[in-house]
Amino acid sequence: MNSSKLQEIMERKATIIKNPEIFEIDQTPDELVERRETSVLFEEVAIFLKYRSVHNLLLTGHPGTGKTVTANSIQEQIPKFSDEINSFLVNCKDLTPNEVLYNLNPTMPKNLSFNDAMFYFLKSLEKDTLVFLDEIDKGRNMGDLLYKLSRPKEICKDCDKKINLVLISNNPVWEDVLDAYIRSSLQLTRVIFSPYNKKDLIRIMKKRISKGFMDPAAISEEQLEKIADFVAEQRTGDSRVAILALKYSARLAERRLKDKIEEEDIQKAITESIRDIESFRIVSLSNQDLFALYSCFTTNPNLDALYDTCNNIAREITENKVKLPSKSTFFRELLYLETQGLIRKEIVVNTEGKTPHKETVIRPNVDKGIVDNEINLRIGKISENKRS
Ligand SMILES: Nc1ncnc2c1ncn2[C@@H]1O[C@H](COP(=O)(O)OP(=O)(O)OP(=O)(O)O)[C@@H](O)[C@H]1O
Ligand SMILES: [Mg+2]
Structure with missing residues (x-):
């Protein structure tokens, strides 16, 4: 076995990437790149935060348009504005209604029926509550759960707290599969995150580079433009492809012991990142x-x-x-x-x-x-x- 080669690889010094975690595709950055859509969502959420007027939202848009990261950012900031509001964010992918409720309140006994679990959750609410339900289209039988969360007082007479839902999905037709009575109870206001354009993508990449690269000059402005152009035109502005392309191009250059990314690295990295994202999406299909x-x-x-x-x-x-x-x-x-x-x-x-x-x-x-x-x-x- 050629252990010296492995040793050589292991001892190779990083020449570009200072912090690999920054390029994990679902990493929440310290600082969000904001755009018009972000402000629209902030305005809509503020209606509940400021006036306690329930205003359920459906946040939708293509994959990688920043829905989850923006929801995370709002959730993290809420304690700064109010200690009278609680907020939760649950990713509903593959979860049953009971599992969602358990995620919302982990002190809940695990063997309750759905109705008892709902009652337990509503009774335990101590404050008005903002609930983000991410990937709602991938949850299992979410209809009844949503209906009941939209009518807390009817389900539990003792519950005098308000619940505002923010449902998140990249499936533009998910709402159509809900029964009419559920839709009318939810009264969802749609907020659409449009695909990122070239400028947005460059801003997102530059933020990652400033935190994750030893020297931002390892990649040129033209190279960033090339990635952004491609992602905006061919991949409906999916920021994950852009972030992965940065990581892979840096790795390819490092493999040659270079501290600068070259043209061929960009091309290969784009191909590699598209393949990764395609596999990820295909595996997630029903x-x-x-x-x-x-x-x-x-x-x-x-x-x-x-x-x-x-x-x-x-x-x-x-x-x-x-x-x-x-x-x-x-x-x-x-x-x-x-x-x-x-x-x-x-x-x-x-x-x-x-x-x-x-x-x-x-x-x-x-x-x-x-x-x-x-x-x-x-x-x-x-x-x-x-x-x-
Ligand atoms: N505005 C932004 N500022 C900083 N990073 C961003 C921004 N938008 C997206 N990203 C980054 O891009 C990646 C994908 O974003 P996010 O997970 O929010 O997409 P999404 O819209 O929820 O996609 P999906 O529909 O597939 O769930 C994450 O790593 C996220 O941190
Ligand atoms: Mg998401």
């Missing part, structure tokens, strides 16, 4: 969304044909053990995949037939290998579940 994405690789990406293709694929893969989505659900899935940057719609002119006509086709925007791998993994899991 089976149904994954089937929809998989069907986009078929030879006929025409929008109407796609619905049938997807159903056939889903039936085949699961050996008919799948509940097929309605056409409208399927179109919602496509919209979600588009927001995740995994597919894109294109209008083309179809010259087959008597008269040329325009039609919408769907193009995958990801590496097929990653999708194939994930499908294969899930097929394994699906058949294991069937055996057990």
Whole structure:
């Protein structure tokens, strides 16, 4: 075994990165880069903080547009303004309603029924409360929980505290799947975080560089512009891609013992970061969304044909053990995949037939290998579940 090579790598001095943690993609920075959208959200939240007027919000926008980091920042700042308001932030991904309540109040006994857990939570409220529920679209059966959180007094007569919800999701059509009575009880005001533009991305990268690089001059202004241009144009301004590209380009230069990033590092780093983010997004898809994405690789990406293709694929893969989505659900899935940057719609002119006509086709925007791998993994899991 060539241990001297490993030793050499281990002893190699960092030439660019001073603090690797700064480039973790979900790291909350000390200082938020603010923009118009941030101020809009602050104004909306302040209605509850200042006047205690309940004003439930739905914060939405493409992945990597700063929703979570901004919610974290608000939550951290609340004690500065008021000691009469409590605030909580829970990431709902894969959580059941009871698990969300337990996260909101960890003193709660774990074996309570949903209704008892809700009662326990409401009774334990000591102050008016701001609740951020992040990735609400990825929680399990959140409807009843949201309905009850929006009517605390009705559920628990002794509760005289107000709850203001801030629901966060990057699925632009999530709200549509809620029952009408829940939507009308929540009365959500939408705040949309639009994709970052080139200038925003450069500001975000520069903040990271100033904390994480030994010398900010390790990367040039043109190189930063190149990353920002690419991310703004091709990756709907996803700040995670930009932050990862910084980390990977620095690592590539360090591997050559250089203290300056070069052109080729930027190119490779962008490719590598896109691959990482794509894998991360594909792994997080539900089976149904994954089937929809998989069907986009078929030879006929025409929008109407796609619905049938997807159903056939889903039936085949699961050996008919799948509940097929309605056409409208399927179109919602496509919209979600588009927001995740995994597919894109294109209008083309179809010259087959008597008269040329325009039609919408769907193009995958990801590496097929990653999708194939994930499908294969899930097929394994699906058949294991069937055996057990
Ligand atoms: N305005 C900002 N200032 C500083 N860092 C930011 C800003 N916006 C985003 N980032 C950084 O980019 C990364 C992604 O941001 P964030 O997690 O807030 O995205 P998101 O909108 O919640 O995405 P998703 O929809 O995928 O959950 C985080 O590391 C975050 O710290
Ligand atoms: Mg988030």
